[in-house]
Amino acid sequence: MKQDPGPPRGQDVVPPPWSLDDPTAAHAVEVAPRVWWVGDVVDDPFQSHAYLIEAGRNSVLIDPGSSLTIAATLDKVREVVDIDDLRWFVVHHADPDVADGLHQIDALVTRDDASIVSEWRSAVLLKHLALRLPLATVEELGWSLAIDAERELRFLLTPYLHFPGAFVSFETSTASLFSADLFGGFNRHDGHAGGCRRSAVSGRQSLGAESG
Numbered sequence: 001m002k003q004d005p006g007p008p009r010g011q012d013v014v015p016p017p018w019s020l021d022d023p024t025a026a027h028a029v030e031v032a033p034r035v036w037w038v039g040d041v042v043d044d045p046f047q048s049h050a051y052l053i054e055a056g057r058n059s060v061l062i063d064p065g066s067s068l069t070i071a072a073t074l075d076k077v078r079e080v081v082d083i084d085d086l087r088w089f090v091v092h093h094a095d096p097d098v099a100d101g102l103h104q105i106d107a108l109v110t111r112d113d114a115s116i117v118s119e120w121r122s123a124v125l126l127k128h129l130a131l132r133l134p135l136a137t138v139e140e141l142g143w144s145l146a147i148d149a150e151r152e153l154r155f156l157l158t159p160y161l162h163f164p165g166a167f168v169s170f171e172t173s174t175a176s177l178f179s180a181d182l183f184g185g186f187n188r189h190d191g192h193a194g195g196c197r198r199s200a201v202s203g204r205q206s207l208g209a210e211s212g
């Protein structure tokens with residue numbers, strides 16, 4: 001029998017995209033070195049995605065999630081780091097599906113150098129959550145955040161996609177773009193909610209906060 005010659009020489013083998021239907025979605029999933037998907041799979045017209053950048057005491061939680069999903073997200077965070085290791089909470093905009101879980105985070109985090117990071121227009125709205133945690137704007141941070149000696153988050157404004165002050169974050173060492181809701185949307189095909197359980201996530205590509 002003739003053997004399968006495999007892919008042409010010099011051509012990378014591209015693995016199939018990871019799916020939320022995969023059993024591994026019950027746990028934190030490392031989608032790039034020390035970058036973890038920590039979302040909660042919900043049966044809804046859209047699916048939000050939270051991410052953790054593992055960095056010891058400077059760990060970063062990106063778009064934490066809602067009051068419905070935050071408990072599952074924090075359980076997945078605990079699989080990787082302690083809650084007290086979370087220093088930064090990057091919130092790309094103030095929609096409740098990505099930001100309302102800050103209430104629970106606010107009650108859990110005890111370290112006094114922890115901070116929420118957002119753009120000034122989202123900060124105006126996040127203020128109404130009446131949180132104890134301080135908020136630093138990306139403007140105040142100079143549009144970047146040093147995570148550790150090797151890694152940096154660079155913030156880029158994406159006006160009106162889909163909020164006036166929406167922005168995305170680019171992690172330099174893995175070339176991962178946390179694309180927030182840039183490609184988000186609703187998906188009600190087949191006449192019911194829940195057709196949006198796909199999320200292709202790996203290093204060197206966009207890691208969205210929402211998929212549809």
Ligand SMILES: [Fe+2]
Binds near residue numbers: 093
């Ligand atoms: Fe949104």
